[in-house]
Amino acid sequence: MKPFSPNYYQDRVCLNVLANSIENAKAIYAAAESYVVVGLLSKNYPDNERAIEDMSLYAKEIDNAISVGLGAGDPNQSQMVAEISAKLQPQHINQVFTGVAASRALLGQADTVINGLISPTGKVGLVKVSTGPLSSKQPDGEVPVETAIAMLKDMGGSSVKFFPMGGLKTKNEFEYVAKACAEQDFYLEPTGGIDLDNYEAILQIALDAGVKKIIPHIYTSIIDAKTGNTRPEDVRKLLAITKKLVG
Incomplete structure (x- = not known):
């Protein structure tokens, strides 16, 4: 498996965007100059076997720069993500908070980046960690960041x-999370409502906080509604903003 951080920009900032096909993934990878992991959603597949077969084809074409996803943070996909990732050994995995340990154990290595989903609470300094299949159905579990x-x-x-x-709607909470990630030497993945208009402001917050590695997820806003493809030209714009800020 190729290490997660093969170059300078990916060492500090790495884009995470979705692909609708292998050709779209290749176009994205080229547009981002490899500073990207391409999201593939487990929810789009009927079973593990089909997911592994198809995602493996993507991995071969883009140097294993794939990000195995849940699908809109669906907690019911947690086990499937863990199981198919064990076979795929991807560069990146998206998980609910309670699915992180199983994913790491099944991977059998420490190189793949695994995120854990925590949610805003409307209270600066507190986050919701009850994002798993069972815990998400219970009263919110709020803990300090x-x-x-x-x-x-x-x-x-x-x-x-x-x-x-929600883009910058949770700016104050996000600033606190970024500061805590920097202080604890932990990576940060801002997700939800990020677009070409607010990307720079969101990335700047994380950079100013001193976060070591930032993986912004930019999904719906750069997807062509007619084709379902992520627009390579928008990926190029995101990369240009990243280069401007990182220097």
Whole structure:
């Protein structure tokens, strides 16, 4: 498996965008100059076998720069993500908070980046960690951000996936999460409502906080509604913004 950070920009900032086909994935990878992991959603497949077969084809074409996803943070996809990732050994995995430990154990290595989904609560400094298949159906489990990060570290996680952000609607909460990630030397993945208009502001917050690695997820806003493809030209724009800020 190729290490996660093969170049400079990916070492600090790596885009995470979806692909609708292998050709779309190749176009995205080229547009991003490889500073990207391409999201493939487990929810789009009927079973593990079909997911592994198809995702393997993507991995071969883009140097294994794939990100195995849940599908809109669906907690019911947690086990499937863990199981297919064990076979695929991807560069990146999206998980609910409670699915991180199983994913790391099944992978059998520490190189793949695994995020853990925590959600805004409307209260600066507190996040929701009850994002799993059973816990998401219970009263919200709110804990201090610092505790959530420590728990993710305990489980073998690499990063916080802060979702759904609603773009800059949760700016104050996001600023606190970014600061905590920097202080605890943990990666950060802002997700939800990010577009070409607010991407720079969101990335700047994480950079200013001193976060070591940032993996912004930009999905719906750069997808062509007619074709379902992520627009390579928009990926190029995101990369240009990234280069401007990172220097």
